[in-house]
Amino acid sequence: MIHRTLARVVRGLGLALVIGLGNAHSAEIRIGQVAPYSGPLAPTGKHVGAGIQLYFDVVNARGGINGNTLRLVTRDDAYKSDETVKQVGELVAAENPLALCGLVGTGNVTALLKSGKLDQAGIPVVGARTGAAHLRQPVPSLLFHTRASYGSEIETMVQQMQSMGITDVGVFYQDDGFGKDGLEAAKTALAAAGMKLVAAGAYPKNTTDVAAAVKAIGDALPMGVIMVSNTAASAAFVEAFRPANPATQLIALSVTDGPQVAEKIGHKLARGLGVTQVVPDPVGGSGALAQEVRKAWEEHPQPGVELNHSLLEGYLMAKVLVEAIGHAGAEPTRARLVTALNNLHGFDVGGVPIGFSADNHDGAHYTELTVLDRNGRPIK
Structure with missing residues (x-):
């Protein structure tokens, strides 16, 4: 014993x-x-x-x-x-x-x-x-x-949008494997929730050329936008899109650093931006x-x-x-x-x-949704 x-x-x-x-x-x-x-x-x-x-x-x-x-x-x-x-x-x-x-x-x-x-x-x-x-x-x-996975993050986004009564959604994405993976995940999650993808707009990787995407998505008047984009492009999109669409709920993947977005475009414009996270808040x-x-x-x-x-x-x-x-x-x-x-x-x-095994290297599933406050800080 x-x-x-x-x-x-x-x-x-x-x-x-x-x-x-x-x-x-x-x-x-x-x-x-x-x-x-x-x-x-x-x-x-x-x-x-x-x-x-x-x-x-x-x-x-x-x-x-x-x-x-x-x-x-x-x-x-x-x-x-x-x-x-x-x-x-x-x-x-x-x-x-x-x-x-x-x-x-x-x-x-x-x-x-x-x-x-x-x-x-x-x-x-x-x-x-x-x-x-x-x-x-x-x-x-x-x-x-x-x-x-991005699929898990996007499911979290869609669940939040659904709870807010959002039905029509746009997707802003990077025009490469990363962005297209997120776009497909969004299509799947939206369909499962009975919500509509009304527009999608892309930007080239390693750029902040978002004008075409802003127009394509803005013209469709979505109630929410899923952002499959990196920090610099996310900041450019929010800065260009929000003034004409202040009521649209924007939620970005965790690869967007929310405080950096707020620093780039100002706390006032960034306030209310949703960002999914795959680790807890360190602060x-x-x-x-x-x-x-x-x-x-x-x-x-x-x-x-x-x-x-x-x-x-x-x-x-x-x-x-x-x-x-x-x-x-x-x-x-x-x-x-x-x-x-x-x-x-x-x-x-x-x-x-x-946790891993020989037939499963998808070791983590933690997600949570945060929103930027008036100081540009992510809060739950």
């Missing part, structure tokens, strides 16, 4: 037993991030990277993982798919990272998978800033998702993960960024990755890490459950 009780206690301690324990084979574990550090999505790449680094700082301050320290190595792809492929190849060859973490962009990740570079190196990606359905099914063997949230990241932020402040949802998403990605590394042995390899990830079941990241 004593032995069984002790075994349960040891299992319950989990990663706490391996973080901070030294060993004879202590070394540096390198993790790679290829993401936009320049261009329109630079704030996203930087904040996701800062969140990863923040958790690495926490772990390293405790003595590392199985005695190994963690180092994040970054490369800038400027949100260009061909650069993602190129930079990943160069980073893997030069730095020999154990894994990749914090990639950004549906088209970017799609191009990387198609290039075969992940398979050639046998290197896993833990956490990517994409919710596209085609990157979840069929199951990609080396891509592990730590955020809810005002009362849950365990939000409290943890605030404490980490106080102890290990990151330069040039703010504590926001994107940073917390990177922090969550890093926690999942480190948990798996802890189960991959004192001298982890890429193959051992993949096995550990496939056996990571029911991992509670401070109220956000994460």
Whole structure:
């Protein structure tokens, strides 16, 4: 009985037993991030990277993982798919990272998978800033998702619009795989709710050329608009669309940073913009993960960024990755890490459950809806 009780206690301690324990084979574990550090999505790449680094700082301050320290190595792809492929190849060859973490962009990740570079190196990606359905099914063997799908986010949007009595909806989307995935998800969710898609308008990737989309959607007089767009384009759309359509409810995917929109176009114009989220509020949230990241932020402040949802998403990605590394042995390899990830079941990241298996890498389903207040802050 004593032995069984002790075994349960040891299992319950989990990663706490391996973080901070030294060993004879202590070394540096390198993790790679290829993401936009320049261009329109630079704030996203930087904040996701800062969140990863923040958790690495926490772990390293405790003595590392199985005695190994963690180092994040970054490369800038400027949100260009061909650069993602190129930079990943160069980073893997030069730095020999154990894994990749914090990639950004549906088209970017799609191009990387198609290039075969992940398979050639046998290197896993833990956490990517994409919710596209085609990157979840069929199951990609080396891509592990730590955020809810765009389909889940859009279902949350549609449920909210339906509760408000909205029946006619437009979709503003990026003209690439990301945007088209969201458009299809919107069509499915609206049809299931008995609501109508009355207009759709697109803008080219890596631009804020929204005029044509504003006209196409505005002419249809929708009661609500689903925004499948990044922060810069979302800001441009709201700024151009809202003056003539003040009563239309706008709700954007989590890839839009609401406070940055408010900063770009002013708090008054941004007030009331809905934004779905895939992690809790790091500033005002009362849950365990939000409290943890605030404490980490106080102890290990990151330069040039703010504590926001994107940073917390990177922090969550890093926690999942480190948990798996802890189960991959004192001298982890890429193959051992993949096995550990496939056996990571029911991992509670401070109220956000994460779990994978060999036939399911869609590891997270947390969503919530926020709205920008008069100060440009997202509130529930």
